[in-house]
Amino acid sequence: MTGKDHYIFGIHAVLEAAQAGKDLDKVMVKRGAGSDLLKKLLGVLARMEIPVQQVPVEKLNRITGKNHQGVIALLSEITYVDITTLLPSIFEKGENPMILLLDGVSDVRNFGAIARSAECAGVHAIVIPSSGSAAINADAIKTSAGALHRIPVCRHRDLLTVVRFLKDSGLKIFAATEKASESMYSTDMTGPAGMILGSEDKGISTQLLKQSDSWVSIPMKGIITSLNVSVAAGIILFEMVRQRGE
16 A cells, blocks of 8 residues: 555645656546646646546545645656657667557556566566556555566557657557457567557557557467466567567
């Protein structure tokens, strides 16, 4: 459970923290609130792609008995990185980029396990959407065996925009989906690449599938035709490593 020292209370305090560049996991705002100062805060949070949740005041009161002014921010356990800044540095080092994009993976332990496999496989960064993704909290850090403190995590409002940026930068984008007719074993994944994995319930969004250069699947031989997303991540990432001869 996140300790109270990981929270920031009040509109002014949260605004100052955001403007100072503090990494905020999310900001909870009392449902129906609408002062001018709050509108300014929401504008800053939107520009910085920090998730905002509209919640009942009772939820805020359960977190603290202090005067929270209808706003509580949760400090992030990690420091987020901008993919548009990170990717050029990977190329400059002469390395072959391997980027993992997670579309709607919301289970904390799955997310942590994926991060652990990704770090072991040498993935350069994990990209997640600002909303609809698992909270990177103490449970996620523990499940990742500390990998989330080592592998860069990039949080952006729109994964579609990130995919377009990666493609424009020379990466080939793969989507791991059971809808694919091509096996990962017969797909060339040796060059600069981005791999998209979706949530277990909805999979990868239609828009992201359309933007992908290639769909790949993990061959199945059993009656059950789907894998846990963290298991699938480990299998497909290490197939990429094998192909790259790394």
